[in-house]
Amino acid sequence: MHISSVHAIPELPAGRIITEVDNFNPGDVKGLYAKTKSEATQYVLDYAKRGGKACIIHPSGITGPGDYGRGHITQLVIDYCRGTLTCGIDGGYDFVDVRDVADGILSCCEKGRNAECYIMSGQYLKIRDIFKLLHEISGKIEIKRILPLWFAKLTAPLSELYYKVLNQPPLFTSYSIFTLNTNANFSHEKASIELGYTSRPMKQTLSDTINWLKVNYN
Numbered sequence: 001m002h003i004s005s006v007h008a009i010p011e012l013p014a015g016r017i018i019t020e021v022d023n024f025n026p027g028d029v030k031g032l033y034a035k036t037k038s039e040a041t042q043y044v045l046d047y048a049k050r051g052g053k054a055c056i057i058h059p060s061g062i063t064g065p066g067d068y069g070r071g072h073i074t075q076l077v078i079d080y081c082r083g084t085l086t087c088g089i090d091g092g093y094d095f096v097d098v099r100d101v102a103d104g105i106l107s108c109c110e111k112g113r114n115a116e117c118y119i120m121s122g123q124y125l126k127i128r129d130i131f132k133l134l135h136e137i138s139g140k141i142e143i144k145r146i147l148p149l150w151f152a153k154l155t156a157p158l159s160e161l162y163y164k165v166l167n168q169p170p171l172f173t174s175y176s177i178f179t180l181n182t183n184a185n186f187s188h189e190k191a192s193i194e195l196g197y198t199s200r201p202m203k204q205t206l207s208d209t210i211n212w213l214k215v216n217y218n
Contacts, residue, residue: 001109002044002056006094006119007034009058011183018186020058020117031175041117048115055112057105060121060186064098064205065212072176073130077209078217080134080143087145088127089152089172091180096122097205100198107195121186122199130206137207152177 010028012018024042026035041056048054063073070078073095079085104120112118125133128146135142152172191197 001105002041002054004041004056004058005037006058006060006121006186007031008037008041014183016183016185018183020119020190022117031178033175045115053114055108055114056117057108058117058119059101060094060096060184062098062101063095063209065208066098072172074209076130077134077206078213080131081138081140081210081213085143087147088131088143089147089177089180090149091177092124092126092129092184093180094121094124094184094186095202096120097200100200104191104195104197107197111195113194118191118195119186119188120191120197121188123202124184125202127180133203133206137203137210149181
């Protein structure tokens with residue numbers, strides 16, 4: 001079982017639905033993360049096509065409770081709840097609950113077809129939508145100030161330096177800003193039909209994340 005990423009799949013023009021592909025070329029994707037995911041995925045596919053047994057899943061933006069590594073969304077939730085976050089940036093992405101991905105992996109082990117890829121996506125949300133959900137869940141002030149993309153790109157290196165000084169994962173990086181403005185219209189129809197894959201609403205994920213953080217962080 002190889003855990004790849006939707007980043008390994010070449011982006012399609014805005015509005016088009018992105019589904020699974022059966023060939024991966026690092027030259028077709030942007031960013032070192034995407035290129036390494038693409039290359040590794042092709043290695044696994046080649047192995048399976050030579051007679052080995054392997055399945056591949058492509059999660060979208062994984063988030064949810066239990067994130068001790070404090071990924072981008074977890075850090076955003078922390079900063080929002082602490083009141084240190086005053087604005088967001090334009091853009092959005094498809095986010096999926098880590099528990100749904102874990103369930104999907106188990107289902108793939110039992111039902112997945114050899115040498116096949118399965119997208120495991122969740123729900124597309126703009127950053128402003130996440131702020132609205134966090135406001136509804138926590139009752140804290142809703143953040144409505146959204147910075148334009150050009151400003152976010154300009155200040156991203158400073159933001160990364162700021163979080164490095166704090167010894168914390170950066171809330172936004174140059175690559176994450178790029179990602180938030182790509183086509184994230186991923187379909188998990190194949191995984192749903194063949195594996196019984198489902199994804200829960202992101203409001204539930206964010207609520208569970210907040211409750212988990214209350215117990216595990218001050």
